[in-house]
Amino acid sequence: MRSLRELKEEATTSAKRHGHKMLPFVGREPGKAMSICRVCGKAIYVNTQPAPNGIDISGEAVATECKG
Numbered sequence: 339m340r341s342l343r344e345l346k347e348e349a350t351t352s353a354k355r356h357g358h359k360m361l362p363f364v365g366r367e368p369g370k371a372m373s374i375c376r377v378c379g380k381a382i383y384v385n386t387q388p389a390p391n392g393i394d395i396s397g398e399a400v401a402t403e404c405k406g
Contacts, residue, residue: 342369352399369385370386375406
């Protein structure tokens with residue numbers, strides 16, 4: 339299991355490769371956080387304990403280019 343810090347770093351790096359400018363992560367539940375691109379509004383989500391069929395990093399910002 340990767341730490342929340344590690345997941346945030348990996349997610350941010352991926353989003354930046356797609357041209358996104360991410361806002362700081364926020365989260366109310368332990369082990370979960372999200373960030374939104376300040377340009378186009380696409381998000382990334384990280385979860386240190388995803389469901390058995392879930393993933394730890396998700397969201398449009400890690401998969402698509404920034405449209406801003």
